[in-house]
Amino acid sequence: MEQLTMLLSGFATLFQDPWTLILAVFGVAVGIVIGALPGLTATMGVAIILPFTFGMAAVPGLTMICGVYFGGVYAGAVTAILLRIPGTPAAAATAIDGYELTKKGEGGKALGVATFSSFTGGFISILMLVFLSPILASFALKFSAAETFALAVFGLSIIASISGSNPIKGLMAGFLGLIIATIGLDPMGGFPRFTWGIPDLMQVPFIPVMIGLFAASEAFKTIGESDIAAKTAVALKNIIPTRETFRHIAGTVLRSTFLGAFIGCVPGAGADIAAFVAYNEAKRFSKHPENFGKGEVLAVAACESGANGCTGGAMLPMLTLGVPGDAVTAVMLGALTIQGMQPGPLLFRDHADKVFTLFAGMLFCYVIMLAMGLGSLRFIGKLLQMPKSVLTPLILALSIVGSYAINNNTFDIGIMLVSGVIGYVMQKYDFPPSPVVLALIMGPMAESNFRRALTMTGGSYDFLWTRPITVGFLLLAAASLLLPVVRYLLARRRSRAAAA
Amino acid sequence: MEQAAEIPTKKTPYRDRLIELAIAVLLICFAAGVIYVAQGYSDNGMSTDVGPARFPTVYGLVLIALSIALIVQNVTALNRGDVDREAPPISTHRVFLITTGIVLTFAQYWSMPYLGYLTSMFLYLCLLAALMGLRHVLLNPLISAVFTGLIYFCFYTLLNVPLPVGELFE
Amino acid sequence: MKSVTFSMLGAVCAGVLVLGGSAFAADYPSKQLELVVPYAAGGGTDLLARAYADTAKNYAGQAIGVVNKTGGAGAIGLSDIARGKADGYKIGMGTVEMSMLPHMGQNAAFTIKDFTPIARLNAEPSAISVNKDSPLKTVEEFLEFAKANPGKIRIGNSGPGAIWHIAAAALEDKAGITVTHVPFDGAAPAITALLGGHIEAVTVSVQEVASHVDGGNIRLLAVLDNQRHPKYPDIPTLKEKGVDVAVSTWRGIVGPANLPADVVAKLSDISAKTAADPAFQETLKKMNLTAAYLDAAGFKDAIEKDNAFFEEFMAKLGIGKK
Numbered sequence: 006m007e008q009l010t011m012l013l014s015g016f017a018t019l020f021q022d023p024w025t026l027i028l029a030v031f032g033v034a035v036g037i038v039i040g041a042l043p044g045l046t047a048t049m050g051v052a053i054i055l056p057f058t059f060g061m062a063a064v065p066g067l068t069m070i071c072g073v074y075f076g077g078v079y080a081g082a083v084t085a086i087l088l089r090i091p092g093t094p095a096a097a098a099t100a101i102d103g104y105e106l107t108k109k110g111e112g113g114k115a116l117g118v119a120t121f122s123s124f125t126g127g128f129i130s131i132l133m134l135v136f137l138s139p140i141l142a143s144f145a146l147k148f149s150a151a152e153t154f155a156l157a158v159f160g161l162s163i164i165a166s167i168s169g170s171n172p173i174k175g176l177m178a179g180f181l182g183l184i185i186a187t188i189g190l191d192p193m194g195g196f197p198r199f200t201w202g203i204p205d206l207m208q209v210p211f212i213p214v215m216i217g218l219f220a221a222s223e224a225f226k227t228i229g230e231s232d233i234a235a236k237t238a239v240a241l242k243n244i245i246p247t248r249e250t251f252r253h254i255a256g257t258v259l260r261s262t263f264l265g266a267f268i269g270c271v272p273g274a275g276a277d278i279a280a281f282v283a284y285n286e287a288k289r290f291s292k293h294p295e296n297f298g299k300g301e302v303l304a305v306a307a308c309e310s311g312a313n314g315c316t317g318g319a320m321l322p323m324l325t326l327g328v329p330g331d332a333v334t335a336v337m338l339g340a341l342t343i344q345g346m347q348p349g350p351l352l353f354r355d356h357a358d359k360v361f362t363l364f365a366g367m368l369f370c371y372v373i374m375l376a377m378g379l380g381s382l383r384f385i386g387k388l389l390q391m392p393k394s395v396l397t398p399l400i401l402a403l404s405i406v407g408s409y410a411i412n413n414n415t416f417d418i419g420i421m422l423v424s425g426v427i428g429y430v431m432q433k434y435d436f437p438p439s440p441v442v443l444a445l446i447m448g449p450m451a452e453s454n455f456r457r458a459l460t461m462t463g464g465s466y467d468f469l470w471t472r473p474i475t476v477g478f479l480l481l482a483a484a485s486l487l488l489p490v491v492r493y494l495l496a497r498r499r500s501r502a503a504a505a
Numbered sequence: 506m507e508q509a510a511e512i513p514t515k516k517t518p519y520r521d522r523l524i525e526l527a528i529a530v531l532l533i534c535f536a537a538g539v540i541y542v543a544q545g546y547s548d549n550g551m552s553t554d555v556g557p558a559r560f561p562t563v564y565g566l567v568l569i570a571l572s573i574a575l576i577v578q579n580v581t582a583l584n585r586g587d588v589d590r591e592a593p594p595i596s597t598h599r600v601f602l603i604t605t606g607i608v609l610t611f612a613q614y615w616s617m618p619y620l621g622y623l624t625s626m627f628l629y630l631c632l633l634a635a636l637m638g639l640r641h642v643l644l645n646p647l648i649s650a651v652f653t654g655l656i657y658f659c660f661y662t663l664l665n666v667p668l669p670v671g672e673l674f675e
Numbered sequence: 676m677k678s679v680t681f682s683m684l685g686a687v688c689a690g691v692l693v694l695g696g697s698a699f700a701a702d703y704p705s706k707q708l709e710l711v712v713p714y715a716a717g718g719g720t721d722l723l724a725r726a727y728a729d730t731a732k733n734y735a736g737q738a739i740g741v742v743n744k745t746g747g748a749g750a751i752g753l754s755d756i757a758r759g760k761a762d763g764y765k766i767g768m769g770t771v772e773m774s775m776l777p778h779m780g781q782n783a784a785f786t787i788k789d790f791t792p793i794a795r796l797n798a799e800p801s802a803i804s805v806n807k808d809s810p811l812k813t814v815e816e817f818l819e820f821a822k823a824n825p826g827k828i829r830i831g832n833s834g835p836g837a838i839w840h841i842a843a844a845a846l847e848d849k850a851g852i853t854v855t856h857v858p859f860d861g862a863a864p865a866i867t868a869l870l871g872g873h874i875e876a877v878t879v880s881v882q883e884v885a886s887h888v889d890g891g892n893i894r895l896l897a898v899l900d901n902q903r904h905p906k907y908p909d910i911p912t913l914k915e916k917g918v919d920v921a922v923s924t925w926r927g928i929v930g931p932a933n934l935p936a937d938v939v940a941k942l943s944d945i946s947a948k949t950a951a952d953p954a955f956q957e958t959l960k961k962m963n964l965t966a967a968y969l970d971a972a973g974f975k976d977a978i979e980k981d982n983a984f985f986e987e988f989m990a991k992l993g994i995g996k997k
Contacts, residue, residue: 042659052717053664056725059958146871173574177532180568184539184561190748191557193858195779195835196546198557199539204754204784207747221610228606228637229599272867273860327886328867335863336717342886343722343961349890394637398630399652401610405626406656410666412745418614426607434525452560453860460857461829461873464553553855667709667742 008136008361015361018064019369025065029366032069033373036076037381041084043216044407046093047077047276048332055340063344064359068366070340074333075370078276078312079123079378083385086115086305088400090220094277095312097215097442098284101167103308105300113386117244118254118302119309120378126262126310128371130317133266135364138325145270145322145330150458151468153273155478157451160278162482163285164440165489169298172493174436182444185209192453193460205416211445213408213417217424218431218438224400225429227393244382254306257287261307262314269318275331276312276319277446283311285485294492298437317367324348324360518592522579529572529579536565536572602636609633621671622661627653703763703941704737710928711759711767713752716743719962723796723926724768726958731949748834750776750784757789759931763938766793769929771838774982778989779836787982791934792974794946795927797959798967799880800900801842802910804893806872814897814916817876818850825853829874831865834858836989839865842899842922843878844992850918869893880924881907885963899923905965925967927974943971 019025032054039050050073058066081093086103099119106115133141148156161179168175188199188209200206246254261283268279287307288297297304319330320337327349329335341348346356353360391399408421428438458468470476517525543558543565582588613629620628630649639645660666710728714720721743728739744752749772756767769790777786803817811817821828832840835858847854854876859865862879869877870892877884881904887893888907895910901921903912913920928946930939949955950968959966969977 038659039664045664049716052715052721055717055722056729059725059729146867149868149871149873171578173571173578177568177571177575180564180571181532183564184536184568187561187564191546191835192860193554193835194557195837195858196557198546198561199542204747204750207750210746225603225607228633229603273864322867326867326870327890328870329863338863339717339719339722339962342963343958345961347886347889349886350892351886351890392639394634394639395648397637398633398649401633402626402630402652402656405610405613406622406660406666406668409668410660410664412751413667413742414744414746414751415614415618415669418617422607422610422614425610429603429607430528434521434528456554457857457859459555460553460855462553463826463855665740665742667740 011357011361012135012364014358015363015365018358018362019365022065025068025366026369028061028065028069029072029370030373030377032072033076033370033377034072036073036078037080037083037374037377039073040077040080040092042407043084043090043092043220043403044212044410045077046081046212047074048336049411050074050077051333051336051340055336058340059343063341063346063356064362064366066344067337067340067346067363068370070337071363071367072370072373074337075127075313075316075367075374076377078316079120079127079309079374081312082119082123082305082309083116083378083382085219086119087112087385088220088396089223090400090404091215094212094215094442094446095275095280095308095315097219097277097439098167098280099305099308099312100219101284101298101437101439102301102304105298106302106305109300111243111300111302113242113244113382114246114250114302115305116382116385117246117379118250118306120375120382121246121251122254122258122261122306122309123313123378124371124375125258126265127313127316127374128368129259129262130266130269130314131364131367131371132317134317134321134324134367135361138321141266141270141318141321142325144267145272145326145328147474148271149472150454150461151472152474152478153271154451154454154458155475155482156268156271156274156278157447157454159478159482159485160281160447161444161451162485163281164443165486166285166288166294167281167298167437167439167443168489169435169437171435172490174434175440178431178436178438179440179444182441183448185214185441186211186445186448187452192449193456205414209445210411210414210417210420211442212411213421214424214445215442216404216408217421217426218428218441220400220404221421221425222428222432222438224397224404225425226432227397230393244379250302254303257290257303257307258310260286260290261310265311265314266318266321268311269315269330270321272322272328272330273450275333276315279315279318280308280312281443281446283307283314289485289488324352325350327352516587516589517582519583519588519590520592520595522583522588525579526576529575532572533569536568540565605636606633609636617669617671619672621674622668623653623657624671626656703938704735706764707737708735708739708763709765710739710741711752711756711765712741712743713745713749713756713768713770713772714743715745719964720768720770720926722962723959723964726955726962727768727796727928727946727949730952730955731945734945734948748772748776748837754784756929757785757931761791761931761933761935763930763934763942766928766930766942768926769978770926771924771981773929774978775836775838775841775985775989777982778986787978789932790929790978791932791939791971792978793928793930793939793942793971794950795925795967795969795974795977796946796950797927797964798923798925799882799965800898800904800921800923801839801878802881802884802898802904803846803876803878803896803913804869804884804888805876805896806869807892807894808872809875809894811875811896812894814911814913817896818852818916818918821850821852821854826855828852828876829855829857831857831859831868831874831877831879833862833865833879834860836992838922838924839878839880841985841988841992842920845920845922845988846878846899846913846918848988848991849920850913866893878922882963882965906963925977927969939971 039045054073081096082099084090084092085096085100089104091097091100103115164179265279288294319334322328323334408417543561546558616625712724744755759765830843862883865877868874897913898904899922
């Protein structure tokens with residue numbers, strides 16, 4: 006238990022340094038604001054705060070960055086649940102059931118569960134980072150193109166479980182998303198596909214698409230509603246979950262945390278994938294999978310603990326191997342380098358004291374996040390009491406500026422608006438938007454890794470059945486894809502039999 | 506929301522069935538276009554690669570298959586008479602509100618490079634709030650100005666996002 | 676050592692040259708400058724730009740705002756710089772992609788003629804790196820093995836048509852070997868694959884593998900440069916081994932074409948002083964970056980040389996097709 010002693014001495018160092026504690030609080034607060042704003046992801050939050058840490062000592066600077074990261078991953082859920090604006094891509098999964106809960110008047114419960122699940126997921130994942138690094142780090146390197154391809158296929162198969170009432174419509178939305186995901190430079194040959202000579206299309210900016218499909222489409226719908234002066238929802242209540250709720254979600258939270266941490270370790274897979282996978286598994290294990298998509302509190306718990314469980318997981322290969330687990334940790338790798346703490350095997354040898362103080366700081370950040378989350382929810386709840394004629398223009402204005410802010414490019418606003426109109430039509434005719442988002446995240450990952458694996462094996466398709474992890478994921482994918490279809494067919498036969 | 510509870514008994518309106526058919530046909534055309542364009546993509550000469558056209562083509566084919574499945578689903582439902590022919594007509598007022606709202610949003614997008622963020626966003630928020638029923642002479646511009654300024658402060662001042670100044674003012 | 680002397684000399688020369696000119700630009704800059712970065716905040720180019728802005732503002736007497744205009748593998752931001760008003764208030768971080776994207780098909784709305792080079796800040800040479808467990812211990816063994824087993828060596832690069840892909844292709848061409856190119860989505864995933872033993876080698880820059888070399892997990896075989904790398908003087912260059920390939924990535928300050936001469940002079944002066952500033956050099960060192968200052972004229976020559984090289988090679992690779 007050498008790690009435990011190190012961690013305790015890390016805490017001792019941490020609490021002797023009030024400056025670090027203040028910066029941690031500040032970092033979490035900034036992260037929550039950035040995460041809640043549409044378009045600004047945890048990655049951008051970390052990048053924005055990074056230059057301010059150049060002049061600081063290593064531990065305070067990095068603790069603040071972690072605060073922004075954790076707060077950002079968490080706060081995406083707040084607007085996703087209350088307003089159907091996923092602040093971050095991971096929250097697109099939370100929005101599915103979270104917003105349904107708000108419409109049922111259970112927004113307070115959803116937010117409380119989201120906050121506690123985020124905290125638990127994040128806190129445990131940091132503990133895993135402290136105690137299990139050596140085991141999990143070697144696992145991260147096992148992932149080659151073939152394994153990542155299989156993981157992406159598994160991710161795509163989740164489309165079936167987030168498809169809503171009609172799987173055909175969900176799959177159609179998914180494949181539409183996959184086609185959109187091929188716009189831009191071909192990942193293996195650099196060939197421009199469907200760009201029509203427009204350089205802005207060389208990389209599909211998927212966050213504007215997400216903002217359009219979720220936030221703008223909902224806002225457009227609201228414009229047409231007659232009771233304009235009506236308040237959006239009743240005041241938030243029951244934010245602190247009851248003991249019963251805790252017991253109800255405990256298993257899901259733990260499972261999702263481990264899933265999230267595990268996915269975080271995989272290079273190139275981040276919180277967004279973790280959230281969707283956690284959703285899928287929660288539904289698979291649930292006794293009432295039919296409630297998913299209609300406001301199931303377990304879904305919110307799963308997505309949030311998965312997404313935050315990813316934070317510790319993603320930092321693990323970054324710290325131990327110098328290999329970033331996702332986009333945020335890639336930026337953090339730069340931050341550590343600038344602080345003279347070169348991530349990699351030497352980090353724990355040369356800077357063990359600083360690393361363990363940082364770990365203590367991370368745990369502290371999560372505690373702060375829990376306190377701040379719960380404290381601010383009541384205030385945020387007031388937002389809902391605005392009349393729709395005030396709130397809807399604000400949502401659209403934020404969608405516009407948020408889409409612009411990703412690349413500082415007005416073209417992206419256009420993408421967001423077109424997606425908003427398409428999203429409105431989709432919503433009106435019961436095509437779910439989340440498969441499109443999932444396809445945009447996973448599609449490029451699946452294609453590039455499939456073709457990369459093919460190149461690496463010299464054109465042989467053997468990699469599909471000779472590698473155990475790959476085979477495992479492909480089987481899981483087949484199961485997730487077929488299960489809901491079978492369920493749907495059975496239900497239809499039953500209802501028709503009942504009708505006849 | 507109130508619909509969610511009655512989904513099992515609710516029948517899809519006749520009009521919606523027709524629109525779903527139209528969507529399916531539209532997507533078939535779209536997917537066919539994708540496949541057609543993709544066939545023009547040259548191979549990159551790597552013998553071990555499937556080339557840039559393979560994935561879009563496969564996706565297009567699956568989308569066509571799914572669209573056909575949706576058509577079959579709807580046509581069977583229509584034949585079975587599983588539709589609600591008494592659905593209320595579309596409210597023209599609602600269509601007017603939504604269309605105007607969307608047009609206003611696009612107008613904001615197009616005008617921002619010329620008018621700049623501050624002017625175009627303020628005008629947009631005023632008009633949209635008015636459209637949605639907030640027509641108070643003082644409150645409407647006041648709230649719009651506050652929101653415009655708040656977003657400007659958050660993004661421009663704190664987050665260093667260079668919101669457009671507008672060609673008119675440069 | 677030699678390169679350091681050179682850059683110092685360059686800095687002094689530039690400083691002397693612009694002293695006369697700066698009198699004419701007495702009132703420039705009179706407001707904040709905008710430094711456009713064509714890559715995302717938090718990346719290497721962004722960090723360098725922020726370090727530059729932080730030091731250069733002291734010499735410019737005005738704040739320098741860093742603006743990230745990302746997308747299109749750098750094309751969006753670079754076009755934005757090229758299209759900028761030529762008044763000296765909008766400058767940008769030019770990267771090697773400036774001389775590569777114009778040859779990548781129809782998607783770049785600029786050529787190198789649309790920029791005014793001001794100062795190069797750093798240059799990072801490519802290197803052949805292998806996993807520590809690789810049986811290939813020296814570059815001779817590497818080349819021998821590659822010759823005997825065409826296509827067996829899989830070299831990871833940072834993306835199709837990206838700089839390290841070209842480096843590997845140039846190596847193939849000049850050494851008369853055949854390898855399998857495996858494009859990744861950036862240098863980091865390629866290095867990860869090398870660490871995991873999924874590919875045989877990478878041709879990314881020395882800087883990008885430095886931490887793993889120091890950690891003992893990656894072995895450098897040879898540097899693709901004209902002189903040895905200052906951080907690893909024991910590693911031979913390919914040129915020494917009779918294969919004449921030198922591929923480097925670089926970053927530097929550029930402006931739109933047709934900048935007034937006095938503005939160029941003032942900006943060159945600011946950049947020369949910044950490049951020589953100890954604080955800036957310290958930041959470069961922390962980031963494992965190799966300072967390689969070139970003044971406006973030298974930078975222009977270097978860009979033109981690269982441009983000609985990439986035009987030829989990308990055509991050969993078939994990257995620029997259609």
